[in-house]
Amino acid sequence: MGDVFKIRELRYMPRWSVFLIDISVIFFSVLVSYLLLNSLKVKFNFAEYQNEKIFSVVVVNVLCILLFKTYAGIIRHSTFFDFFKILWSSGSALVAMLGLNFMSELILGKPVYLYPVLFLFFFISIFLMFFFRMVTKQIFGILLPKEVAYKERIAIVGVEDTSISLAKAIIHNPDHPYRLAGFLSTRSDSQKAMLLGHKIYNKKQFFKSDTLKDQFDAVLIKDVMTKPEMEEWTSLALDKGLKVLKAPVVNIIKEDDIVGSIRPLQIEDLLDRPIIKIENDEVKSYHVHKNILVTGGAGSIGSEIVRQVSQLNSSLIVVVDQAESPLYELQLELLERFPNQMFKFVLADISNYSRMEKLFDDNQFSIVYHAAAYKHVPLIEDNPHEAIFVNIGGTQNVALLSKKYNVNRFVMVSTDKAVNPTNVMGASKRAAELFVQSLQNSSQNTTKFITTRFGNVLGSNGSVIPHFKKQIEKGGPVTITHPDIIRYFMTIPEACELVLQAGTMGQGGEIYVFDMGKPVKILDLAERMIKLSGYTPGIDIKIDFIGLRPGEKLYEELLTDHSTTIPTHHEKIMISRDPLMEFEEIEILCKQIILSAMNKDSLQIVRILKTIVPEFISNNSEFEILDKISEYEVYE
Template sequence: MKNGFYQNSKKYMNRFTRGIFLFIGDTLSLLFSAIIIYSILSSLSIAEKPFPIAHTTIIVGSVLIALMFFKMYMVNWRYTSLNDLGRLVLGITVGGGISLGLAHYFIGMGSYEATFTALVLTNGVITVGGFRISKRMYYGIIKSQKGKNKHAIIFGGENEGEQILRDILTNDHWNISVHGIFDDRVTPGLLLHGVRILGGKKAMIEYIKNNPVDQLIVAFPQYPKKDLKVIIDKVKEIRPEMDIKVLPSFHSLTDNPVGVEHIREVSIEDILGRKPVNIDLQTIKASITDKTVLITGAGGSIGGELVRQCANLKPDKLIALDIDETELFYIENEFKKTDANVIPCVASVTDKQKIDKILGHYKPSIIFHAAAYKHVPMMESFPEEAVKVNIGGTRLLASLACKHEVNKFIMVSTDKAVNPANVMGATKRVAEEVCMAYNGTCTTKFISVRFGNVLGSRGSVVPIFIDQIKNGGPITVTDPEMMRYFMTIPEAVLLVMQAGSMGSGGEVFVLDMGEPVKILDMAKDLIRLHGLIPYRDIQIKITGLRPGEKLFEELLNSEEGVTETEHEEIYKAVCSSKLSSSVLESRINQLFTLLEDDEDSESLRSLLKILVPTYTYNESKKEPILKRAKKPDESLLIG
């Protein structure tokens, strides 16, 4: 308590002393202006005039009071903006008008005094304005050039590039000096904050060939990623060691202006070849703002990003639920210094009593269900866990959502649910069937959103490849022809939120994942991004497909089609549930009977095959050690 009081006292003291400093500086600037004008008028006047002390006092006092009214003593001296200068001119003008009235009424106003007052006010704009921008000029022009030894260039000369350059010039902690700006949209030869526009992308490549460039900053968020990949490949070919930083093309749901803090190292996400997705922010805001939102799997990659994006939209309460207390701790800690009302809940989606209690207490309007077991090879070894969480957890949560009259239930699904070749995909397909079956049985609207692999998520291929590169290789690729659809975590999450806000219930939405990417090509790109050369510095080893893996993933079943929605990157799958809710319930119950009877994995797979006819897997030819796999009683499953 004492420490907090001390910090607040210090903050207010700093604000007070800064205001006093600016007040004194403005006073001296106005007096300096009066002395200059008096000197000029005295040299032009035949008769000697005494210095107009009374008029000067009224001018200075009136202007200072007007500047107080326009809050000019609450601004940051170093970051004085054009808006601040505009208020400064307005304050001097208003103060000048007041001083003319006061002087005329109390002292009298001759032609000399009127001229003196008008010239002092005009010159005061220059002297006071000069004082106010002096610190920014010092940091932007003089100090910004001291000790900066990195030769940098910027690709992008419009809004974002201008803001990044301005930040670099006014913040001396960046040890770089910008020597040129390149942009095909801007006329060459123009100056931007003293830095010349030298041409477009072709001129930039030539410049890099002929000059010792240390760093390239890409401040062009709208630039097509395929074209950016071509530029980065050329740059890395010329200078493999060059540091490349980018302003990401995709950001969160926030209106914060672009700044240096947004720039980061170039990554595989930046050259994936997808154009930035379009988001209807107003529709998403309407579905989240002032609502109570519950997110399961909040400690995971998708769930955690859902928490971050929802927090930007100011929900009333944001319940972050996960079984992993460590990840929940990090999520909670991330929002401690914000005004977001993030409430952590450690619970399993298979715990009926605990989930019932949570839903009854918080009464969420929206549930984003991201909790699931997603690791394909691991679930091949432990299929019973995939059944418990992916199917059982979804069914439990859906039934309780109905009980507590949740408005919307949005389940995060996967492309692996299409023609599944593994337990994980098959269980997620059953989870989709659960959502379709429950829709219409209560007031809750159930929606599934299906998408492909997410770059950078836990267990995804990119972090594995990066660790292998850091360890000197080799990178392991299962098959040279393997291809996957990829999307960044923020893109996937915002499209999930968009689809959820659009859905009226019962839909399985499919996200436009762009073009599939060869995993082998991705491995080569990652090696180049680290300033290395594939097969010379880092080897690539082909290891063969793992259990449950396919060469290609699909987003639709062969018998399915899609219809367009109002959003160009979200489609609705034409898939109706083949099972009635009673039959689905019966089959899921038999799955859990097998779990209780401790049946082997082949029994589970056989029953999953009946639940999901498109599920394919290699049946074991070996006799189990303890007992043979029982074939499910299909007579119980017909409906």
């Protein structure tokens, strides 16, 4: 029993042992060939040199084995690929022997080796070497039954070349936890066909069957599929209680890495976000050999802006953030990924004017990306003074310094919550938009002030998808504020590409809004995420409705009721023409609100904020009283 367990612990036979066995097989095959012909009373040429002839055959074959490395494969994973390597090796040795015979006949008048001996040896040696591999593979299969027991049975969607390549990668990599169990196809002419020894199931069969869980554990879809195809197969699999896995594009990844790159399908893969193509040459021309500042650079948006700018050959990128740990982690990442790019990592608060002015004075920036902001709606509703210090005061500092130091372009990252805001966070961002726009036509200004406005980004800090994932991992419940709440989503890289693109397009004073695709119902999002995790919504993982949070609304807008949309040369990017304020007017109001914030007078802060942003109507908040007072005054 002890020997059996030792064999079970053996992952593969050592190469030297396979090499020695192959040599033994060759030697044995030569002897068998001569013995068979000898028993038939066949007369050999140059019989006095029989031992030398046998030795030369062995040597030539060993050299071919070394050349083709037939011993290098893992025996228990042998496939027909290994058979072809053996065929090439033995075939090359046979050709060499035939060449030697040809020369012998020309010079000596008769061949050194009898042709029956050569061909008999050729077939015997090939058979025995491959037979040895197949027997070894079966022995390992018998002694290692647990290796297969825990593998997920996968049905691959599609029967085209990419699916076949993916299937072969799974078959050739048995160390991974997957086992090919079949193929799925929309074609109806392949129901009786077999592919790589596995059945092809038609989509209609798949849909009607109630026993799929007995045959498969998961459905594997591919990166190359369109969103509608991916959505259709995902819905079909989840309805049948199967997991959904996603595989990378086969032709750009080494076969050894393909199976390791298979991962569970994420909700981000299914959201209907058409890719927006960015004019990279134009963007690069604005950044090459320039000094760039990114505020909020350690945040989800700011850090991605830094990553993308790092590819544009800028002279210097200064990354500013007040969050110490995220800034340090980003520093380690960027220095490793972009060793040729010059960086400065600055721990600073943008509301500190003198600290920021020193940065502007030292570095002479050409472009400023202003992504620093407080964005958590309920927290800001409870601490409105902090939104004033950072979202308004900090923006004011960075924008005024950009004007003072003649920065070419100032690009502000805003949010759809600034449109018809119902919370302090959104209203503070709208006030920041108004201040930035007002600077465009202020006296002695040479800077182009540009604002970008978009909705939620997938996977950003504090966003709903990471929050749901954590709740599902804990076993639920998943909490949703309202069954009808909807949101727009886009990916972080896409949002940042659009910020860079808009920054190059703007002539100053514009608010750019992006095509956010279709809005997503958060309840549908939660149910789909629960299913993708292998659970049943409402049974395995409960969904609780907890009510709208302070300042939250059911849906977000990208345009105000009073704005007009102007198209640009990019079909997915538009300009919003919102009401403006004169610089002198908003400057006075900003001073008043910052003073109120210093006095921690929350009601006065929000009262002034409602003066700056007249469309700001509080919702589910203690500040609703200010709207009622305003209505009463109008009525009086």
